[in-house]
Amino acid sequence: MGQIVNYRCGACDSSFSWMSGSGTFTKMAHCGTCGAAHAWPLHGGRSKKQVTKTQKCSCGGTVRLDAKVRCPSCKATDVIAGSDSAQWE
Numbered sequence: 001m002g003q004i005v006n007y008r009c010g011a012c013d014s015s016f017s018w019m020s021g022s023g024t025f026t027k028m029a030h031c032g033t034c035g036a037a038h039a040w041p042l043h044g045g046r047s048k049k050q051v052t053k054t055q056k057c058s059c060g061g062t063v064r065l066d067a068k069v070r071c072p073s074c075k076a077t078d079v080i081a082g083s084d085s086a087q088w089e
Contacts, residue, residue, distance in 0.1 A: 001021060001022070001023070001087045001088070001089055002019060002020060002021030002022055002023050002027075002028055002087065002088040002089070003019070003020055003021050003085055003086070003087055003088070004017050004018070004019050004085060004086045004087070004088060005017065005018050005020070005081050005082070005084075005085045006081070006082040006084045006085065007069060007071075007079045007080060007081055007082060008079065008080050008082060009071035009073065009074060009076055009078065009079050010076070010078035010079060010080060011071065011074050011076035011078050012071060012073050012074040012076065014071055014072070014073040014074070015082075016071060016072050016073075018030075018035075018037075018069050019037055019088065021088075022042065023088055023089045024089055025041065025042055026039040026040055026041055026042060027039075027040045027042055027065065028040070029055065029063045029064060029065045029067070030063065030064065030067035030069075030070070031057035031059060031061040031062070031063055031064070031067060032061050032062050032063075032064045032067045032068075033057065033059055033060070033061025033062070033075075034057060034059040034061055034070065034072075034075060035067065035068075035069070035070030035071070035072060035075065036057055036058070036059065036072075038055065038057065038063045040055070040063075040065075
């Protein structure tokens with residue numbers, strides 16, 4: 001099961017949600033540059049190695065399964081997880 005966590009940015013004080021983990025049919029990956037979420041299908045033989053080396057984001061960055069949580073407003077990684085979270089499947 002995947003998780004949605006609410007964060008607050010330490011740099012610009014924005015609030016945002018971040019999806020991670022796996023659902024029934026997809027795994028969440030994020031751009032290592034801008035933090036944009038990308039749903040990655042779990043069928044079709046795609047592996048972690050292929051995701052980190054071949055998938056590109058529209059910003060030009062690389063989509064990664066291990067990308068750091070980034071603020072969508074300022075792209076900072078100085079973020080603090082809130083107490084609210086939810087699960088997705």
